Amino acid sequence: METCPVCRNEEGGSCRTMRHDGSDQRTFRCDVCGTFSVDRRLLSSQLNPENLELTKIQRASLSHFIRSNQTPDNYPLLMSDWFRAFVSQAKLPNPAIQAQNIIRFVGNQLLNSGSKVRNLPTNFHAIVGSPSREFSVELVSELTKQGLITGRVSTSISGYDVLNVGLTLAGWECYETEQKGQFSGKYGFIAMKFGDPNLDPFVDNVLKPLIKDAISYDLVDLRNVARAGIIDNIMRAQIRDAAFVLVDLTHDNYGAYWEAGYAEGLGKPVIYLCEKKKFEEAKTHFDTNHCTTVCWTLEEDTASFGSEIIATIRRSLNLFPE
Structure with a gap:
């Protein structure tokens, strides 16, 4: 186990490295960010795990980007030139789009499994584009108050979580609206x-x-x-x-x-x-x-x-x- 060069495991989870012999890149598998490769030049500079210059928003934005752009057979390769351009304008989705991402995530999980989301996963904030797990959980709680999501708030020594998350009929209407492309960002x-x-x-x-x-x-x-x-x-x-x-x-x-x-x-x-x-x-x-x-x-x-x-x-x- 080692420190993820992107999220630094600051929001929980662990990271493993898959080395590529003779390659100029290293591949990481992070519980939060997912799977991604980094070229060695970038890994020795801006994404050196010891580098503390990147802001929380830059790291969260990169984590969300990686998590959003991978499949079981393909994952992002981060290169130095691209990285410089990305961090110079890095920003997260606004809270309204984060909320829509939450509804999409819950709806997809319900359709795929047929049951409610028992616990929000470790990578939840990276999936929806929030700056932290705490922020994403607060959004879920707010959506429950608005009658779009169902769930039970659980408080523990490490903070609070939302358990057994589902969608109300109003939530399903929002889900269908987004799936049909009727949701519009600014x-x-x-x-x-x-x-x-x-x-x-x-x-x-x-x-x-x-x-x-x-x-x-x-x-x-x-x-x-x-x-x-x-x-x-x-x-x-x-x-x-x-x-x-x-x-x-x-x-x-x-x-x-x-x-x-x-x-x-x-x-x-x-x-x-x-x-x-x-x-x-x-x-x-x-x-x-x-x-x-x-x-x-x-x-x-x-x-x-x-x-x-x-x-x-x-x-x-x-x-x-x-």
């Missing part, structure tokens, strides 16, 4: 081709700040997480919980079209983007060229684009300035 998702010298800076320097300033919604994409997670899981979760989805079709990217279809199928508001010259010359695929498409260009002032995209998002979300 952010938008953008599907796009990555690595384009025009589109990348346009999204980062124009589109994201524009949306944040106008309606206080973040706009997220997969560039900062795709290399360290299971991209299909991340993408589906991001679209499922997004308030709206932007899809750039400038490059006829098959992935962007697929993500648009997934979002449309969930009933999410989908707004299409395309570089102006490309749209005027070739439009987009015939299945989308009749849909609302906001054109952008680097050759003109962005004020016109900004007004149109914000107005379109406001109409889609029924958000109107007072």
Whole structure:
């Protein structure tokens, strides 16, 4: 047994190491974080178990990311360059999304086992994205007061827990709402081709700040997480919980079209983007060229684009300035 380089076993549980002979990485199996690999350069620097520079939120955010992006056959590999980008903007889901994650966890457990959750597992806070077990248990207790969850609060010398956790009918309604993609976080998702010298800076320097300033919604994409997670899981979760989805079709990217279809199928508001010259010359695929498409260009002032995209998002979300 040893100290987990991510959670440091501060919330309980234990960690084991599986060594890779001749490999530049080590794989850990933590009761809280789950299974993950770390390259040796990162393990000897920022994720050295003796390193105390990472904040509690950064560690909890990383633990939640690892736990959310693994399957029995696949798990994240943490690399130095990716890690630096991740911790610089690390944040946990807000309490409303944590509460929805709790309802999803309990609902899945009930459907899979046919019985209530007898004890909240050691990794519960990492699963739902809470900063600590205490915080996650308090959320469960609050959900019981709201009539969404059933359970019995148990107090012990180490704190309190919630036993025999289930869902009420109102809780099941929330569960079904989330499963159908009808729950919306306060952010938008953008599907796009990555690595384009025009589109990348346009999204980062124009589109994201524009949306944040106008309606206080973040706009997220997969560039900062795709290399360290299971991209299909991340993408589906991001679209499922997004308030709206932007899809750039400038490059006829098959992935962007697929993500648009997934979002449309969930009933999410989908707004299409395309570089102006490309749209005027070739439009987009015939299945989308009749849909609302906001054109952008680097050759003109962005004020016109900004007004149109914000107005379109406001109409889609029924958000109107007072």
